[in-house]
Amino acid sequence: MIRKSETAKGKLITTVLSVLSLLLIWQLLSEALRLPALPGPIPSFRAFGAEMRNTLGFHLYVSTYRVLASLAISLLLAVPLGMVLGREGKIDRYFAPLIYLIYPIPKIVFLPVLMVLVGLQDLSKITLIVLVVFFQILVTTRDSSRGISGELVNSVLSLGASRLDIYRHVVWPAVIPDVLTSLRIASGTAIAVLFFAETVASQEGLGYYLLDAWSRMAYEDMFAGIIAMGLLGFVIYVGLDYLERRVCLWK
Amino acid sequence: MISDAADNNMVSVAGLSLYYGQGEGRVQALRDVSFAIPRGSTCAIIGPSGSGKSTLLYVLSGLLLDFSGEVLVDGAGVGRGRRQTALILQDYGLLPWKKVWDNATLGLDIRRVPAGEKQSKTASILKELGLWEMRDRYPAQLSGGQRQRIGIARALALDPDLLLMDEPFSSLDALTREALQKQLLHIWLKDRITIVLVTHSIEEAIFLGQKIIVFSAHPGRVVEIVDNPRAGQPDYRKTRDFYEMATRVRELLEH
Numbered sequence: 001m002i003r004k005s006e007t008a009k010g011k012l013i014t015t016v017l018s019v020l021s022l023l024l025i026w027q028l029l030s031e032a033l034r035l036p037a038l039p040g041p042i043p044s045f046r047a048f049g050a051e052m053r054n055t056l057g058f059h060l061y062v063s064t065y066r067v068l069a070s071l072a073i074s075l076l077l078a079v080p081l082g083m084v085l086g087r088e089g090k091i092d093r094y095f096a097p098l099i100y101l102i103y104p105i106p107k108i109v110f111l112p113v114l115m116v117l118v119g120l121q122d123l124s125k126i127t128l129i130v131l132v133v134f135f136q137i138l139v140t141t142r143d144s145s146r147g148i149s150g151e152l153v154n155s156v157l158s159l160g161a162s163r164l165d166i167y168r169h170v171v172w173p174a175v176i177p178d179v180l181t182s183l184r185i186a187s188g189t190a191i192a193v194l195f196f197a198e199t200v201a202s203q204e205g206l207g208y209y210l211l212d213a214w215s216r217m218a219y220e221d222m223f224a225g226i227i228a229m230g231l232l233g234f235v236i237y238v239g240l241d242y243l244e245r246r247v248c249l250w251k
Numbered sequence: 252m253i254s255d256a257a258d259n260n261m262v263s264v265a266g267l268s269l270y271y272g273q274g275e276g277r278v279q280a281l282r283d284v285s286f287a288i289p290r291g292s293t294c295a296i297i298g299p300s301g302s303g304k305s306t307l308l309y310v311l312s313g314l315l316l317d318f319s320g321e322v323l324v325d326g327a328g329v330g331r332g333r334r335q336t337a338l339i340l341q342d343y344g345l346l347p348w349k350k351v352w353d354n355a356t357l358g359l360d361i362r363r364v365p366a367g368e369k370q371s372k373t374a375s376i377l378k379e380l381g382l383w384e385m386r387d388r389y390p391a392q393l394s395g396g397q398r399q400r401i402g403i404a405r406a407l408a409l410d411p412d413l414l415l416m417d418e419p420f421s422s423l424d425a426l427t428r429e430a431l432q433k434q435l436l437h438i439w440l441k442d443r444i445t446i447v448l449v450t451h452s453i454e455e456a457i458f459l460g461q462k463i464i465v466f467s468a469h470p471g472r473v474v475e476i477v478d479n480p481r482a483g484q485p486d487y488r489k490t491r492d493f494y495e496m497a498t499r500v501r502e503l504l505e506h
Contacts, residue, residue: 149342151340151341151342151344152342152344152346154309154314154338154340154344155338155339155340155343155344156344156346156357156361157314158312158313158314158336158337158338158344159357159358159361159362159405159409160332160334160358160361160362161361162361165361169346169349169357169360169361170346173346173348173349174348176348248348249389250347250348250349250389250390250391251347251391
């Protein structure tokens with residue numbers, strides 16, 4: 001128990017140190033370059049504090065909501081399908097060519113179509129992120145599900161397991177660690193795609209806020225937006241870390 | 252006569268052949284295999300790798316049904332999901348994400364055995380096998396011998412009358428292996444389960460198998476079925492008979 005809390009403390013210290021060193025590099029760079037487009041961390045954080053009380057808080061909320069919603073929808077769609085494709089060769093043979101055809105297409109080209117189909121609001125942005133992230137999670141889940149040892153499945157089958165039992169006792173727990181890894185990658189992608197989607201015909205979200213600050217040449221506000229975006233990613237990563245430790249106790 | 256023999260045999264195999272793959276790459280794994288294993292006895296299947304020993308075990312367990320010939324278990328054609336057949340594969344088939352307790356109850360969970368019965372049965376088996384203290388650990392936290400015992404516990408929880416084991420003790424150190432072999436004998440003497448085990452160890456085959464079926468490879472065929480009535484006697488290992496039997500089986504394998 002003591003050791004556990006010590007490592008938790010150690011982790012906190014290293015996290016703080018790494019953030020501090022990032023801020024230090026930022027400070028040094030801004031002093032060296034002396035560009036209005038690169039304000040230092042102190043004015044940026046001051047602007048962040050002021051803007052959060054103003055409208056930035058709302059934009060952060062909207063973006064967070066969009067990212068989390070699209071990650072949740074992608075998970076719900078991709079994980080079950082991935083598990084099935086990994087186990088059922090016949091279905092996979094039909095789907096594999098589709099996946100390989102659609103996966104490499106940069107989905108952002110569908111944004112205009114989506115905006116016509118589902119409107120300019122949340123739905124078109126969430127759909128776009130889902131389109132990108134879905135495939136990342138799907139392919140990882142499928143490969144993970146396919147890689148499960150046949151001997152393990154046979155052992156459980158010999159206990160009288162039905163196909164559903166195999167999914168419940170073997171496939172689902174086996175793919176969770178890989179799903180979490182793919183979610184880590186997907187969350188970065190999701191934020192990047194969201195940024196793009198929010199800069200096109202949009203009035204809310206961090207993407208809009210950033211582009212708006214940029215066009216006003218309000219660089220301190222812009223960096224306040226960047227801080228908010230970093231914070232969004234950071235919170236998601238910490239959440240996933242926590243989830244991984246809770247769910248993968250057996251590793 | 253025929254029905255009599257069938258009644259006394261737990262397993263009876265006649266003219267079993269099996270192919271893997273299709274078309275050009277078709278490989279015969281088993282050719283015209285016939286043998287019978289009396290109820291309540293032990294049988295060791297020994298042979299070089301590629302002799303289809305494990306495949307045979309899959310057939311007996313009902314997991315592999317794509318064969319020709321006749322395979323009877325307890326007088327009925329072999330099929331999927333026979334409740335009283337337990338199979339323990341080489342890596343014990345433990346689920347790394349389940350604790351010892353949940354691994355041991357898995358068969359009962361899948362068969363939707365009522366909670367009370369599940370609790371009492373699993374508890375007594377875990378205690379008997381010396382796993383009770385470890386019930387809240389994960390398999391990765393245990394030694395190879397302990398993992399093997401979880402596999403045995405999970406199988407025994409189902410009250411099997413036929414226990415199929417694929418090289419059950421091959422990855423264990425010598426001392427653990429002998430202790431587990433004795434434990435298996437103890438279970439066999441107590442419950443009179445029919446035990447079929449695949450092994451590549453001559454010593455293990457002779458110590459545990461009242462009947463030793465010697466296989467040859469490519470394709471798997473029965474070379475000879477050796478009667479080994481003294482198997483199961485705890486002191487057998489130290490006797491002259493044991494060494495003579497070992498020499499005989501070795502010659503059959505080198506044949």
